[in-house]
Amino acid sequence: MNSRSHYEVVILGAGLSGLAAGVRLAHFGKKVCIFERHNAPGGLNSFYSINGRKFDVGLHAVTNYVPQGVRGTALSRVLRQLRIDRSELDLCEQRQSRITFGKSQPVTLNFNNQFAFFESEVAKHFPLEVDGLKRLVERIKATDYSPQAPVLSARAVIKEFIHDPLLEDMLLCVPLFYGSAQEGDMSYSQFAMLFQASILEGLARPFDGIRPLIKVLLDKYRAGGGERRMKCGVKRIKVNAGKVSVLILDSEEEITADVxxxxxxxxxxTALIDNQSNADSNLQSSPHVTEGRISFAETISVYKGEPLELGFGQDTALFFNDSDRLDYSAPKTQIDTRCGVVCIPNNFIFGADRKMPEGIVKITCLANYSLWTNLSDEKYKADKEAWYMQMQRSALKYYPSANEYQLKGSLIQSDMFTPKTVKRFTGHLNGAIYGSPTKNISGTTAISNLYLCGTDQGFLGIIGAMLSGVTMANTHILTKGGVEA
Ligand SMILES: Cc1cc2nc3c(=O)[nH]c(=O)nc-3n(C[C@H](O)[C@H](O)[C@H](O)COP(=O)(O)OP(=O)(O)OC[C@H]3O[C@@H](n4cnc5c(N)ncnc54)[C@H](O)[C@@H]3O)c2cc1C
Structure with missing residues (x-):
């Protein structure tokens, strides 16, 4: 018979939300253990090595950047609650990014971490819309994020202030690509949160990528006495009388937990819960949870030399679309190269004496999960190679100084992930990076000691995921135990 370990709190998943929840709980002396199915922590924002070269998986940019000393923001709250000193992250601001949209005569809106600059770009290209933008921003700043707030369509709210459909798409694109699980539109509160995070606040990058952030979280978790079991997935959850009674690991070991x-x-x-009648009536209660379909493919190209010298210019990120309207949906082909994001990690402001040793260019496009699964190994490999080239070509249209043949000569290494990779390494259904379109902001389920955090709770992105872990730990565990959050 198995001897059962007991914890006050068990956390499923060592992604950023699980790690942040763990750090918070360990700080307050909770006996907590994180179970993670894979060998690397970080989840969607992890790293891996090929031939000794380390690649970051998710990181384009850390959103929510505000200068040191600005209080009352998501970044300052996350750092304070996790007792992280800002200097530990070594955040470097973006240089400048752009949104380039349109079919025959593309329009570009540049942006950086000063919102006034973006506003001046809108004034230049859409002079009649500037007052509307100002009023939209006031509305965004006053958004009610409580679980009781009505669910509104982002497009419907934007249309109250903005009349040009091109500008509507351009304002939506960064929030959509950086966090919408919904196709075509997103909930207004998610839009407001992500517009605030990326356009009103800003983008930054830890000089060494995602690894220092994960290391800081792991060090703090360990120092607080938190336990972590890697390569140790939870495969079943037994429920009795409306409570989780036992967790069964992939190894068949049984674990018990208060929460x-x-x-x-x-x-x-839900799929792990033994008694499906429990699952149906509880986790999937109102509103009905639907499967997400938004997934991406991403190419990573490593070059000899700086991307600037190879013709990529100074952009940190480029959001592009060459269709009449932005079609943010699961494509009918394996990958939709009409729209996407290019990220150039070298183009953050690292300071005069520092630069990355190699040039890196990432291209991200919407991809269809079902068209990438069930391929033979050979076909999967061949399709990846073919789409790698198509993704390069679609992005290079926006960099007229970059030459495909010169780039080939400077290429040291390349890699690509597809929705199949996302499913394999994170378990997200359909490789849906942003989870289900239905979010559960309260995190509660009708299983009284089971709560959600992270992607499907509704706070997306690196800072969002950490904020979710902290908030759910505070709300459902620490405040209930009488600890002030
Ligand atoms: C390509 C890409 C680019 C991105 N770019 C950015 C960006 O530039 N900026 C930004 O802010 N955000 C970005 N994101 C989004 C951000 O990475 C996520 O929103 C965030 O990391 C989600 O964290 P999470 O903890 O909620 O979930 P996850 O990271 O999904 O963590 C869940 C963890 O649970 C584990 N798990 C699953 N099933 C089990 C089980 N049964 N038992 C145990 N463990 C299990 C998984 O292995 C995983 O580690 C990007 C994501 C991707 C994929």
Whole structure:
């Protein structure tokens, strides 16, 4: 018979939300253990090595950047609650990014971490819309994020202030690409949160990528006495009398816990519950949780030399679309190269004496999960190679100084992930990076000691995921135990 370990709190998943929840709980002396199915921490924002070269998986940019000393923001709250000194992250601001949209005569809106600059760009290209933008921003700043707030369409709210459909798409694109699980539109509160995070606040990067952030979280978790079991997935959750009674690991070992916090997704958690009648009536209660379909493919190209010298210019990120309207949906082909994001990590402001040793260019486009699964190994490899080239070509249209043949000569290494990779390494259904379109802001389920955090709770991105972990730990565990959050 198995001897059962018991914890006050068990966390499913060592992604950023699970790690942040763990740090917070360990600080307050909770006996907590994180179970992670894979060998690397970080989840969607992790890293891996090929031939000794380390690649970051998710990181384009850390959103929510505000200068040192600015209080009352998501970044300052996350750092304070996790007791992280800002200097530990070594955040470097973006240089400048742009949104280039349109079919025959593309329009470009440049942006950096000063919102006034973006506003001046809108004034230049859409002079009649500037007052509307100002009023939209006031509305965004006053957004009610409480679970009781009505769910509104972002497009419908934007249309109250902005009349040009091109500008409507351009304002939506960064929030959509950086966090919408919904196709075509997103909930207004998610839009407001992500517009605030990326355009009103800004983008930054830890000089060494995602690894220092993960290391800081792991060090703090360990120092607080938190336990972590890697390559140790939870495969079943037994429920008795409306409570989680036992967790069964992939190894068949049984674990008990007073409280369970799951960061793996709502439907993914539901699928683990033994008695499906419990699952149906609880995790999937109102509003009905639907499967997400938004997934991406991303190419990573490593070059000899700086991307600037190879013709990529100074952009940190480029959001592009060459269709009449932005079609943010699961494509009918394996990959939709009409729109996407290019990220150039070298183009953050690292300071005069520092630069990355190699040039890196990432290109991200919407991709269809079902068209990437069930391929033979050979076909999968061949399709990846073909789409790698198509993604390069679609992005290079926006960099007239970059030459495909010169780039080939400077290429040291390349890699590519598809929706199949996302499913394999994170367990997200359909490789849906942003989870289900239905979010559960309260994090509660009708299983009284089971809560959600992370992607399907509704705070997206690196800072969003950490904020979700902290908020759910505070709300459902620490305040209930009488600890002030
Ligand atoms: C390509 C890409 C680019 C991105 N770019 C950015 C960016 O530039 N900026 C930004 O802010 N955000 C970005 N994001 C989004 C950001 O990475 C995510 O929103 C965030 O990391 C989600 O964290 P999470 O903890 O909620 O979930 P996850 O990272 O999904 O963590 C869940 C963890 O649970 C584990 N797990 C699953 N099932 C089980 C099980 N049964 N038992 C145990 N463990 C299990 C998984 O292995 C995983 O580690 C990007 C994401 C991707 C994929």
């Amino acid at each position: 369970v916090l799951s960061s793996i997704g709502a439907l993914e958690t």
